[in-house]
Amino acid sequence: MAPSTQFELAQPPNDAISSLVFAPEAPTRLLVSSWDKNVYLYDTHTDAEGGGHGTLLQTFEHRAPVMDVCFGADDNEAFSAGMDWTVRRIDLESGDQTxxxxxxxxxxxxxxSREHSLLITASWDNTLHVLNPSNTSLTALTITLPGKPHAMAASPSKVIIAMTSRLVHIYDLAALGASLASGSGAAPEPWQQRESSLKFLTRAVAAMPSDAGYATSSIEGRVAVEWFDASAESQARKYAFKCHRQTGTAEDGAADVVFPVNALAFHPAFGTFASGGGDATVALWDAAAKRRMKIYQKFPDSVAALAFSSDGKYLAIGVCPGFETGMEDYSGEGRTKVVIRELGETEAKGKGAK
Structure with missing residues (x-):
């Protein structure tokens, strides 16, 4: 079995990373969005002239910091979410933005959602917009939210939105698609409305590829794992745990130092997931066995974003200064890194995985 390897991509962003995502087909095609007002497209496994790991294929400039990015219907389509209040479609071949x-x-x-051809955007204006980018004749749905959205993720059949006041709304994607296609402009009610199992603000949410449930993380060093099935038996399986903390010493009064859990990502095949925190570490967890499988060597700065490749062989890690020690003179320039870890064959395999 080939050993695990880890390397940094050449030509990383110049400021903090807001998100990163691998392409749905090509396992070495990676998009990164940044506060430096750009989206970056890399091939993680071709080396550029002059050395260095990976190749920066193209940069897509925006008018304001980019908060999020995702791939669309194929590896050549992307969508970005910006501080300029817009959502843009990016043609990754031509560079055109709409x-x-x-x-x-x-x-x-x-x-x-590739399964439903739906684009869903969540804004701090407390709304969701739902549209079909391939059918512009359909009028987009606008859904008013009861709180400001901070995290969102889609499973094959659901989309989960985590908001302020510990609110979590789950929508059925087929129902959203049907409402959009009807042209009535009327949005369906949430499939489920929940209160977060975590007592503090949600920082990240990730959906299980199996479509069974999701995980959320908070600013207070905790992760919760939950299931969609509302039956008492299924709900009894949900759990939460502490993580990304440093054990207190006598010097600091023996209190634990607690860090935000900034990022979550599920492995596409094994049902395990990774978490990344302000303590500059990444951990792998077995969701079914409720145990930590691995914690990686500490990075130089906070872990801001995580993504597994579609084949599960690679884990992309966005590393940049966090706000854990204050915001004075903040700069991610020269300290922002995109780390690619090639996983060993069983590295992310849970106890019960086949």
Missing amino acids: VVSKHAAPVRRVVY
Whole structure:
């Protein structure tokens, strides 16, 4: 079995990383969005002239910091969410950008469902926009949210939105598609409305590829794992745990130092997931066995974003200064890194995985 290897991509962003995502087909095609107002497209496994790991294929400049990015219907289509209140479609071959949605405040998250051909955007104007980018004749749905959205993720059949006040709304994607196609402009009610199992603000949410449930993380060093099935038996399986903490010493009064859990990502095949935190570490967890499988060597700065490749062989890690020690004189320039880890064959395999 080939050993695990880890390397940094050449030509990383110049400021903090807001998100990163691998392509749905090509396992070495990676998009990275940054506060430096750009989206970056890399091939993680071809070396550029002059040395260095990976190749920066193209940079797509925006008017304001980019908060999120996702791939669309194929490896050549992407959508970005910006602080300029717009959602843009990016043709990754030609470089052309088209505004597909406008909100009344910065757009925090954007997800695309290939199964339903739906683009869903979540803005700090407390709305979701739902549209079909391949059918512009359909009028986009606008859904008013009861709180400001901070995290969003899509499973094969659901989209999960985590908001302020510990609110979590789950929508059925087929129902959203049917409402959009009807042209009535009327949005369906949430499939489920929940209160987060975590007591503090949600920082990240990730959906299980198996379509069974999701995980959320908070600013207070905790992760919760939950299932969609509302039956008492299924709900009894949900759990939460502490993580990304440093054990207190006598010098600091023996209190644990608690860090935000900034990022979550599920492995596409094994049902395990990775978490990344302000403590500059990444951990692998077995969701079914409720145990930590691995914690990686500490990075130089906070872990801001995580993504597994579609084949599960690679884990992309966005590393940049966090705000854990204050915001004075913040700069990610020269300290922002995109780390690619090639996983060993069983590295991310849970106890019960086949």
